[in-house]
Structures are given as structure tokens and as C-alpha cells.
Amino acid sequence: MIRGQQDFWAGLLFVSFGVLALFVGRDYPVGSAMRMGPGYFPMILGGLVSLLGLALTVRGLLVRGEAIEKLAILPLVLVLASVAIFAWTVEDFGILAAVAGVVVVSSLARGRPHGGEILLVTVVMCALAVGLFTKGLGLPFKIWPG
Amino acid sequence: MDLLANLATGFAVALTWQNIAFCFLGVALGTLIGVLPGIGPVATIAMLLPITFHFEPASALIMLAGIYYGAQYGGSTTSILVNLPGEASSVVTCLDGYQMARQGRAGAALAVAALGSFFAGCVATLILATFAPPLAELAFKFGPAERFSLMVLGLVAAVTLAHGSLLKAVTMIVLGILLGLVGADPEVGRMRYTFGLPQLTDGIGFVVVAMGIFAFGEIIANLERGDNREVFTANIKGLWPTREDFSLAWKAVLRGTGIGSLLGILPGGGAVLGAFASYMVEKKLAKDPSRFGKGAIEGVAGPESANNAGAQTSFIPLLTLGIPSNAVMALMVGAMIIHGIQPGPQVMQERPELFWGMIASMWVGNLLLVILNLPLIGIWVKLLSVPYRLLYPAILVLCCIGIYSLNNSVFDVGLAVLFGLLGYVFIKLKCEPAPLMLGFVLGPMLEENLRKAMTISRGDPSVFVTRPLSMSMLLIAAVLLILVVLPAVRRKREEAFQEP
Numbered sequence: 001m002i003r004g005q006q007d008f009w010a011g012l013l014f015v016s017f018g019v020l021a022l023f024v025g026r027d028y029p030v031g032s033a034m035r036m037g038p039g040y041f042p043m044i045l046g047g048l049v050s051l052l053g054l055a056l057t058v059r060g061l062l063v064r065g066e067a068i069e070k071l072a073i074l075p076l077v078l079v080l081a082s083v084a085i086f087a088w089t090v091e092d093f094g095i096l097a098a099v100a101g102v103v104v105v106s107s108l109a110r111g112r113p114h115g116g117e118i119l120l121v122t123v124v125m126c127a128l129a130v131g132l133f134t135k136g137l138g139l140p141f142k143i144w145p146g
Numbered sequence: 147m148d149l150l151a152n153l154a155t156g157f158a159v160a161l162t163w164q165n166i167a168f169c170f171l172g173v174a175l176g177t178l179i180g181v182l183p184g185i186g187p188v189a190t191i192a193m194l195l196p197i198t199f200h201f202e203p204a205s206a207l208i209m210l211a212g213i214y215y216g217a218q219y220g221g222s223t224t225s226i227l228v229n230l231p232g233e234a235s236s237v238v239t240c241l242d243g244y245q246m247a248r249q250g251r252a253g254a255a256l257a258v259a260a261l262g263s264f265f266a267g268c269v270a271t272l273i274l275a276t277f278a279p280p281l282a283e284l285a286f287k288f289g290p291a292e293r294f295s296l297m298v299l300g301l302v303a304a305v306t307l308a309h310g311s312l313l314k315a316v317t318m319i320v321l322g323i324l325l326g327l328v329g330a331d332p333e334v335g336r337m338r339y340t341f342g343l344p345q346l347t348d349g350i351g352f353v354v355v356a357m358g359i360f361a362f363g364e365i366i367a368n369l370e371r372g373d374n375r376e377v378f379t380a381n382i383k384g385l386w387p388t389r390e391d392f393s394l395a396w397k398a399v400l401r402g403t404g405i406g407s408l409l410g411i412l413p414g415g416g417a418v419l420g421a422f423a424s425y426m427v428e429k430k431l432a433k434d435p436s437r438f439g440k441g442a443i444e445g446v447a448g449p450e451s452a453n454n455a456g457a458q459t460s461f462i463p464l465l466t467l468g469i470p471s472n473a474v475m476a477l478m479v480g481a482m483i484i485h486g487i488q489p490g491p492q493v494m495q496e497r498p499e500l501f502w503g504m505i506a507s508m509w510v511g512n513l514l515l516v517i518l519n520l521p522l523i524g525i526w527v528k529l530l531s532v533p534y535r536l537l538y539p540a541i542l543v544l545c546c547i548g549i550y551s552l553n554n555s556v557f558d559v560g561l562a563v564l565f566g567l568l569g570y571v572f573i574k575l576k577c578e579p580a581p582l583m584l585g586f587v588l589g590p591m592l593e594e595n596l597r598k599a600m601t602i603s604r605g606d607p608s609v610f611v612t613r614p615l616s617m618s619m620l621l622i623a624a625v626l627l628i629l630v631v632l633p634a635v636r637r638k639r640e641e642a643f644q645e646p
Contacts (some may be wrong), residue, residue, distance in 0.1 A: 006575050007311070007314075009575055010314060010317075010575040010576075010577055013282045013571070013575065014317050014321065017321055017324070019338070021324055024341075025338065025339065025540075028336065028338060029336070033600055033604060033605035033606075033607065034600060034601060034603075034604050034605030035601060035605075036596070036597045036600060036601075037334070038331035038333075038334055038336040038338055040597075041327065041593045041596065041597075042324065042327055042339075043586060045320055045323055045324045045327070046324065048320050049317060049320050049321050049324060052317040052318060052320065055313060056313055056314065056317065059313070063518075066576070068574055068575065069574060071574060072366065072369065072370035075366045075369035075370055076366050076567070076570055079362060079365055079366050079369070079542065079566070080362065080366075080563045080566050080567060082539075082542060083362065083542065083545075083546055083559060083562060083563050083566065084559075084560065084563050086543075086546040086550070086559055087546075087556045087559035087560045087563070088548075088556075090550060090556065090559075091556055091629055098546070102539065102542050102543050102546055103539040103540075103543060104540075105430055106538065106539045106542050107535070107539050109366075109367060109369050110535050113535075114535075117499050117535070117536060118539075120536075121405075121536055121539050121540055124540070125539070127434065129543070129547065130544075132544050133547055133551075137197045137266060138197075139196065139197075139547070139551045140554060
């Protein structure tokens with residue numbers, strides 16, 4: 001019975017953020033209007049996000065709206081995984097490994113990856129990361145693993 | 147005559163060889179990232195921020211500013227030739243610019259965009275130079291109540307001109323403000339929403355949010371759309387706009403400059419709003435509105451002038467009030483603080499060489515940009531023929547390096563993954579991310595000024611309406627809000643944004 005998919009789910013997302021804010025912040029001292037505590041503004045905002053989200057959810061139930069397009073799981077997972085790999089490798093394994101990880105994994109996000117092209121991009125970006133960012137601009141990257 | 151003396155100070159700084167070089171570097175980089183989809187000024191400036199520590203403050207700011215307004219020029223090139231906006235502010239240029247390119251008039255569109263931008267840039271620089279000093283004077287009279295009301299006005303203006311659902315835009319703003327509160331409470335130091343993570347003590351970095359939501363979310367969405375770009379490069383050589391083009395375009399350029407300059411000043415303004423507003427105005431004023439969307443030159447000239455003017459005047463709130471009006475300006479605050487400069491009205495008096503040098507450099511930068519974008523257009527077009535499948539892994543690498551190097555923090559990179567997911571979800575749910583970003587940037591300042599104002603007034607909220615300046619700003623905000631909710635205006639607004 002959901003007529004507007006986008007509104008409905010966006011509303012629920014907002015409501016969950018709002019409720020989370022209210023719940024996590026439930027112990028923050030609110031203070032008074034004259035001396036606002038750390039909890040005053042967050043409570044107002046949390047309540048506001050929940051209410052607005054609720055309104056959106058209701059609109060999604062009542063008013064016909066657009067459906068949500070299909071999610072592209074493969075690009076989503078691979079692109080984000082490539083960034084996570086960077087975070088995981090850059091300090092322990094060095095910038096070369098991190099860059100290669102990002103390029104190889106994210107390249108798989110498109111259909112029909114081409115090995116030669118991936119190698120080319122990896123080499124170019126590794127050269128940039130070391131030559132320009134590490135040596136040239138002095139960013140504190142470790143180059144090699146170990 | 148103060149103006150001339152001030153500008154002379156400025157040009158003395160901007161015209162040293164070193165600063166011309168930095169300015170050139172900035173605008174060239176700006177054009178480059180403007181042409182490349184998926185990497186914007188926010189990502190680029192974030193990446194370069196740690197490096198600028200080693201530069202002179204004036205050189206650093208000149209270069210970073212150049213990246214921002216340079217990106218507005220570059221963004222138009224991709225819009226016109228590939229129908230793929232390099233920057234958000236060039237989205238409307240696609241509508242008519244790409245159609246012109248399909249009709250073999252890409253050269254005319256590019257020339258009008260570049261010349262219009264140049265004109266707008268020069269005018270906006272003059273506006274900046276003329277109005278910044280009196281505004282800074284006024285800013286000294288601003289108390290917390292006025293600052294709060296001004297930010298509210300900016301947020302409301304951002305909502306009214308954002309496209310898509312109003313309700314969603316408002317909620318995104320409030321959510322953004324909430325995200326901005328993560329970290330230690332500024333007054334009593336109590337941790338808020340840090341979930342026990344020490345890395346969140348100083349809050350979530352805006353680079354993390356911006357890269358996650360804009361860069362990563364955008365790349366994923368691009369990948370799913372697939373690479374069906376059609377580049378019209380064959381017939382751009384030697385095409386100068388005709389006499390008729392000029393006579394149609396010049397008024398649009400003038401109007402676009404005016405609209406862009408005005409909207410750029412608002413917190414929440416910047417380049418994007420001006421471009422949209424200008425397109426709406428041109429379509430409204432045209433004798434034959436049906437030409438729009440089919441290659442009307444005014445539809446390129448107006449918005450392109452407006453986005454460049456807006457990019458430049460959006461420095462006004464930063465330099466006079468210390469309020470960053472968008473994510474790029476928030477990064478500029480970061481750049482200034484690295485050098486121990488607190489943005490605000492005092493900059494103009496304490497560091498005139500910095501202030502006026504930056505303004506003068508914008509004029510130099512605009513001149514360089516015309517040269518970079520008209521005779522050298524071929525180079526940028528070549529870049530466009532690099533397929534996206536080679537570009538996006540490279541862009542991802544640059545983003546990762548940018549996020550990491552800001553604080554040498556692996557945690558930040560991981561957090562950006564989360565925001566990437568959120569950004570993609572927002573795209574799927576048609577929630578515009580720009581209002582969220584603005585709320586995020588202004589959030590902490592909004593709270594600080596609200597608390598101060600209420601303390602001064604001893605808890606009496608009427609302080610916001612009894613002080614004349616504050617009241618007039620809130621009044622304007624209320625009128626704007628009512629206007630948008632009115633059914634008639636609302637329909638028009640939806641029509642305007644629903645263009646193909």
C-alpha cells in the first residue's frame with residue numbers, strides 16, 4: 001500500500017536518523033533557554049528530523065510517486081570495497097599496494113574489465129602517488145610493504 | 147579613491163611572478179577537474195590543503211580560489227560537448243549547450259560560455275572589491291543574533307532554490323546540521339554522538355562527508371548509468387559566434403552576471419543557484435521560450451555567466467563575516483586557519499595585502515582562463531576522449547589520498563566509505579545532497595550563535611525579532627518560504643526544474 005516508494009523510504013531513513021539522535025542524546029544535559037546545555041540543540045534537531053521524516057513517510061503512503069530504481073549492487077560494493085582496501089593497506093603495506101588495490105578492485109565494477117588497461121592505470125597512479133605526492137609534495141606515505 | 151588604492155595594493159601582490167604562477171596553477175587545475183566528471187573542487191582543494199602549509203598564505207589562497215572559479219569554466223566544456231556536467235553548477239548548461247553542439251555550433255557555445263564567464267568574473271571581482279569593505283563595516287555591528295538569522299536566511303534560500311521535493315530538502319538541511327554537531331560540545335566539552343570513538347572528538351571532517359557523498363556516490367551512480375557518452379569534437383574548430391548570436395547573448399550575459407552575483411553572496415549560494423535561476427529567467431523573458439532545450443544561446447550565456455559570478459561573490463560572506471557559504475568556502479576557512487588567519491571582517495584591516503591580493507588575483511585568473519579555454523580548448527577536448535573506465539579508478543585513488551592526507555587518518559577513509567553508501571542511497575531516494583552539506587558546514591556556527599544570543603538575552607527568544615537587522619533577515623526568509631509554498635509559485639518552480 002505504498003504509493004510513493006521514494007518518499008516512503010526516504011521518510012523512514014530520516015525517522016531512523018532522528019530517533020537515533022534522540023535516543024543516543026537522551027542523557028545530554030539540556031539546560032535552559034538562557035544557558036543551553038549540550039543536549040538542547042540536538043534534541044530540537046532530532047525531533048525535527050523525526051517529524052519531517054514522518055511527514056514524508058505519510059506522504060509516501062498517500063501520494064502516488066516515483067518508484068525506486070534498481071540498486072546497482074556490484075558497482076556499489078566494489079567501489080566502496082576499493083576505498084576500504086586503501087584504508088586497510090596504506091599504513092601497513094604502503095602506498096603502492098594501496099593504490100594497486102583501489103585500481104584493481106574498482107576496475108572490476110564495470111563489466112568486461114581489461115587486464116592491460118588496469119595495469120596501465122595502476123602503473124600511472126603508482127608513479128603519481130610516489131613521484132608527485134610522496135616525493136614531490138612530501139606527504140608522509142610509506143612506499144613499500146614491511 | 148580608496149578602491150583604487152586598495153586595488154593597487156592587491157595588484158602589487160597578485161602580479162608578482164610567484165603569485166601569477168600559483169594563480170595559473172590554480173585555474174589550470176580548476177579547468178582540469180571541471181572537465182573531468184567525478185572529481186570536483188571540494189575533492190581537489192581537500193587534496194591540496196595539506197601541501198599549502200608550505201606556501202606563503204597569499205599564494206596558497208590565490209591558488210585555491212583559482213581552483214574553484216576555474217572549475218566553473220571547465221565544467222561548461224563537458225556540459226556542451228558531452229552532455230555530462232563536470233560540475234553541479236553546469237547542469238543547466240547541458241540543456242542548450244549540448245543541443246548547440248549537436249547542431250554543429252559547439253564552437254559558438256564554448257566561446258559564448260567563456261566570454262560570458264570572463265565578463266561575469268570581471269564584474270563580480272569589482273563587486274567584491276566595492277562591497278566587501280562596507281559589508282565588513284556592517285559585520286562589526288553583527289551580534290550572535292544577526293549571525294544566526296543570516297545563516298537561517300541562507301539555509302532557507304538554499305531550500306527554495308534546490309530542485310526536487312521541498313520537504314526532502316528541508317529535512318536534509320536539518321540532518322546536515324545534526325551531523326555537524328558530532329564531536330565535543332564547544333562550550334562544556336561534553337562528547338556528543340561520538341560513540342566512544344576518540345577520532346570523532348573534533349567532529350566529522352567535511353572532506354570525509356563531501357568526498358563520500360559527492361565523489362563516491364556519484365561514481366557509483368555513473369557506473370550504473372553506463373558509458374554512453376557522445377563527444378562532439380569534430381566540428382568545433384574555427385567557429386566564432388555569429389553577429390546574431392552576440393546580439394541574443396549579451397543581454398543574457400548581463401542578467402546572468404547580476405543574478406549570479408546576487409545569489410552568490412547569500413550563504414548557501416555560490417555557483418549552483420545562480421545558474422539555475424538565470425536559466426529560469428532567460429526562459430521566462432525569451433520571446434519564444436520553445437527554443438529553450440533545443441539550442442538557445444541565451445540558455446548557455448546566462449547560466450554560464452551566473453555560475454562564474456556566483457563563484458566569485460560567494461567569497462564575500464567568508465571574507466566579510468567569516469561565514470563559509472558552501473563546502474568549498476569551508477575548505478578555504480581551513481586553508482586560512484592553517485596559516486593562523488581567522489576569517490572574518492578583521493582580515494581586511496589586519497592583512498590587507500592578503501585580502502586585496504586575492505581579489506586582484508581573481509581578475510588575473512579570469513584572464514588566464516579565457517586563454518586556457520578558448521585557444522587551448524583542443525587540449526581539454528582530448529582529455530574528454532579518455533574513457534570513463536580509465537578515469538574513475540584514478541579519481542578514486544586521488545580521493546583516497548586526499549581524505550587520508552588531511553589528517554593522516556585511516557579512520558577518515560573508512561568513515562568516507564560509510565558516507566559513500568549514504569550518498570548512493572540519497573541518489574536512489576532522490577534526496578539532493580547539497581542542502582545536507584550546507585547544513586553540515588553551518589551547523590556548529592548556527593548552534594554557537596544561537597546559544598550566545600540566548601545567553602545575552604537571558605533566555606528571551608524575542609531578541610531575534612527585536613533587533614532590526616536580525617528581524618529583516620528573518621522576514622526575508624519567511625517571505626521566501628511562503629512564496630515557495632504558495633501553489634502558483636510552486637507549480638512554476640516545478641515546471642522550471644522539470645526541463646529535460
